Amino acid sequence: MTWQPEPPPPTELTYGQYSGWNCVWCNASLKDGGASAGVSRGDVGACNLDTQVYDCGPRCPERPSRH
Numbered sequence: 001m002t003w004q005p006e007p008p009p010p011t012e013l014t015y016g017q018y019s020g021w022n023c024v025w026c027n028a029s030l031k032d033g034g035a036s037a038g039v040s041r042g043d044v045g046a047c048n049l050d051t052q053v054y055d056c057g058p059r060c061p062e063r064p065s066r067h
């Protein structure tokens, strides 16, 4: 199993990132297809905002690296 950085919470994402249209790390457009970046988890009040998010892949310049 490959290590994946934990995505930011939904409250820190843009609408495009939250909707899966943009890379969750660098905000690049994913119109050519993205890779699963995991699940962004968070709540606003009683509303659960957990959502699947996507990134532009291992080449993403902003993707956090393992430390």
Ligand SMILES: [Zn+2]
Residues within 6 Å of the ligand: 023, 024, 025, 026, 027, 028, 055, 056, 057, 060, 061, 062, 063
């Ligand atoms: Zn990216």
